[in-house]
Amino acid sequence: MLDVVLSFAAILIVFLVLPLIVGQTEHKVMAHMQSRLGPMYAGGFHGWAQLIADGVKFAQKEDVIPAAADRRIFMIAPGVALVPYLLVLIAIPLDRGLVAVDLDLGLFFVLAVMGVGVLGAIMAGWASANKYSVLGGMRSAAQLMAYELPLVLAASSVAMAAGTLSIPGIVEAWQWWWLPWQAIGGAVFFVAGLAELRRPPFDMPIAESEIIMGPMTEYTGMRFALFMLAEYVGIVVLSFLTTVLFLGGWHGPFLPGWLWTLVKVFALAFVVIWLRVTYPRLREDQLQKLAWAGLVPLALVQLALTGVVKVLL
């Protein structure tokens, strides 16, 4: 019982700390990639406390609910967006034996619960009584429907390779030569995951130059902060999942296992930020085309490849 409490406390801390680190990294990395300095004042040393200051600012702001909005749904939407990612973290192993709940169907659990998160965006978009928000919500829905399929297909390829749906089991079965073998699937998974998070370059649902902030347009204060937190927790979760499914999780020489996991996670989070700075936003038709004409066939090729190699070995 104590184990369970401890591991859940640890997850809560991870849940709160890692997104902040990723957010701060994004500030600084983006800034330097664009020949800026980024935050420099808050906290003294290179603006390390910028996000804490942001959090305090958000907490002080007024929580505005538009008069025409559907109040209840408007209010619970940020929670619906955030909680699934918290649930997903309980099934992800940090090291051998270091996982809160070793679910026999962990992979299924993770994919299923992550798919619920987008409901938050749709609810927020609809309940805001704002046409831009509705547009954003619809785009979120369209994007989720398009990218869920390649995501699940790529994940099922690695499950086929490992012969189990348990995430610690998959990491345990991982060998170094899976890197080239599952490379296509890994890329598809990562890209589709990015699209599910609606991160740039897949941020058509919140394209600020045309629909303000999409589903979040009407949100202020803490509720808006919850949406932002959900985005960064999403980055952490996606990086964790790609790490444990495709990059071998805790496997690696010299360093202890949990450190390897974290190193890989942060490398992937860096790539997420890097992609944001590098690529312009995809247009909605390009988004759909990439999913249906690009990622789905690639994921199917990966499935076939996995099957063939698995049978031949």
Next chain:
Amino acid sequence: MTEAVPSYLSPTGQEIVFLLLGAVAVGSALLVVTTRQLVHAALWLVVCFGALAGGYLVLTAEFVAWVQVLIYVGAVVVLMLFGIMLTRAPIGPSADLDSGNRVVAAVVAVATAALLVTVVIDGFRTAYAPLHPGKGAAKELGASVFATWVLPFEALSVLLLAALIGAIVLSRTDIPGGPPAEPASAPPSGRPGNSPSPSSPETIQPAAQPSNVEPPPQPGGVQPDHRPGDVEPGVRPGGVQPGGRPEDAHPGIRRRDVQPDPRPGDVRSDPRPGDVRSEARHGDVQSPSQSENTSPSDKTMGSTPPEQTGGH
């Protein structure tokens, strides 16, 4: 299989949780059909599916539970919400959500429930099967599906495949034999989403004409109307946008997904015979959004009052 039956008067924790989940499922299902708000119905459906998944979990059917969440909550409800928002999604109660058939529907529902409950109770009586975790795990399930039940499984696969191919055939206009397709007249000026529907130019053009600078006044409540110049033809190829507007900012981009239109600029061309046919096919898709204009009592998503549509 049958073991000593514990007393019904001292239910275990599992049984209590199961009962509670069942109550949630039934309650939210009732709300789905009784609520006057369309989007709320879809969201109550999420609660219902969630409670069902919880019920599966309590019964140790983990795999079924997560599939329930993945498919129904994650995909089906999202698809429904997308469809609702594409056609109409007023905030607040809608007057026309009630059906005259509700008494009949209630009778049928109660009768079905009574039949199922009778059969289950009659079939099992006091049979008692203790729950052992792991029976619903992937390994056992996979072994029995692909060993014992492989023939029904394959038959179902073929059924789904047929549905998939059917959907593709229905949605494509450029293959011979597909329903809307005389290849000569297939060009999609008959699709309501891409150019004004030929059958109703006079209802749509007047509203659209006066505004050349900014998006024309929107009929209230109809979501698709709020997207005049959007550059996302991909998501709504057969969409319900009533009448594209000729003075759109991006006519070229909007028509990109369309098969070559002989006269892309001339959207007001006479309806060709094939267009009428496909228009008839899409008519039912379009009707909800048009009927929306007649219910101005809804609190609408946009701020434009509905009467602006009729004003022209």
